[in-house]
Amino acid sequence: MGLLFYEELFFMLAFAGYIVASIAFFVLLVSAKDKIGKFAVAITTVGFALHTVAMVFRVIESGRLPFSNQYEFANSFTWGIVLCYLFIHFYYRFTAVGAFVMPLAFLMMGYASLLPRHVRPLMPALQSRWLTIHVGTAVVSYGAFAVACGLSVIYLLNSRKSNDEQKKKLLPDQDAVDFLSYRVTAFGYLMLTIVIVSGAIWARSAWSRYWAWDPKETWSLITWLIYSLYLHLRFNRGWKGRPAAWFSIIGFACVIFTFIGVNMYLPSIHSYV
């Protein structure tokens, strides 16, 4: 049996892990039991490890990074989301964020599982080292925006919740959520800038022009403008808290549309499906 069989096996195991983790995180929100939080994080970590193994199998089989069709993007994107979440968890000890991030990861992986997954050789336009930088930064950028979106959902839910003491202890302090969401967005924004710049450099060497207002390009710019707006309003007008959280959610909706919607609804030379 080929490596791709094992890729699929580990993919499915990771997928199952993410589902279980998502459920556990929700139980955590309802029950506020520390143990469940530990369990959810452990399952997420194991799922992430399995997912990484699945990706490694694919990399070995195809001889390149998994960055070249919609299945591979969606798969890497999921991986980026979980990576960013785990980083936030282990660096800032923000466990409950998982309740709103892991479902995003699980949905994205579900989307990936519906797509054709055979390994195809790279078409000529994709044979470039810029592919690695362009998509590699997109994976972390989108992962960061997903986490910022999860944080913003927490913020919004929390800001209207009762003052249940135990739950308060579990959910991080509102100011911290707000700030962290901003910092994660700033990181995602820097990465998105690199995505767009590297894409322009690559487009020039492949298609002769660095920017052609193709729908995918335009939508990535729209996403970028929305987050630019977010940063300015926040920095100069003190838009924190609820408005900032809504902004972050709208920004992430734009990210998703750029990633999936453009391929489905708008004609584009970027549609490598």
Add this chain to the structure above:
Amino acid sequence: MNKLLRWLFSLHLGVVLFVIISIYAVLSTLLPQGLPVEHYLQEYNFGAVIIAFGLHNAYSSWIFRLLMFLLIINLTGCTAKLIPSQLKRYKESFTPALKQNAENLWKDGMSVNQIKQTLATKGFKWSEKDGDLWGVKHRIGIFGSTVTHIGIIIIVLGSFVGNYFAHEGFFNLMPGERATFHDQNFSVLLKDFYIEFRDDNSVDQYYSELNVLQNGDIIKEETIWVNRPMSHEGIQFYQSSYGWASRLRITDTEGNEVMNRFLRNDESVFFEPAHLTIHLFGYFPDFTMGHNNMPVTRSERQVNPHYAVVLYHFGEFADSFIINPDQSFTFQGYEIEFSDSVLYTGLIYRRDYGYYFVLLGCILLMAGLFMAFYTYPKYILLRKGELYAITRQNAWGFTMWLKRQFNL
């Protein structure tokens, strides 16, 4: 007047522009671009509005230029306005004000000297002011937003000016042919063009072997492929497309050759003696019949070559044939055959010095963002019994970092 100027340079206008440009861009992706005006008037209820706002040609419309112009004016003004205060804050003697609700991180058992030393190893420089100790790091980051803004200004100006002066074109070459650039005093000769296939006959890559000739001498030899253009005298040559050209031969009843030339797919030629138009519908290197009886090719490999040819006599459809290179057909005694199919290459050339400005702007943009988000100025105020982390950009993160340094 003053008021208008102030508004022109305000963040308020900046925000408005951001919103308008975003909406404009969204609309542009929902409409097909660059079609004839009539199309929009017929197909859309708001056709006239679309045309009036230039949304059918969104990025060369006057509206878009106006928006960009305003953005540049606004951004330049905004940035210029900020510079004096940034220069002031950049001075070594500058210290920020302490916020009223700032969190005092001092804990019993700490020692001023130890804090100073620990943070000095982390890059903080200490100085004394009015009896207080100030630690500071990354003062340069105060210019992050300015560097970012200048980057944007250069990108927008560079792309507009660049596009205005850019020079672009397209040409096809068969192996052995050359294209001359009269204003440049050189020509480009195609030595060879070939496709590399994979095992499943799909295309791996297209290669054009080019020679640059000047006064009859070869001054450059390069093979280009998709993602690897050739650059010569500021002009980039790109592998862009390809196609097949096939030799058409016509012989009369005595066996004399009366026509011998190459035809590209979908190209026609008029043969006067028989009032015959010969249309090469296509060359199919790996021929098979597709559904609804249309010929198709399974790959670009010459496995099973066939030609589909349509004849028109006095402008009326006369006949059609599907033949291979060994076959021929006759029309009014003329024998017509196709053979010797070769690939030709399609190359784009483009010269755009604006690109280098855009690239410079992009580098400034990324550097500026990094400065604004990560190397922003960080201050520490230390007095006996008091320890504060002060910064404008990221108070929470910096405070957290400081707590970590002392396990608080």
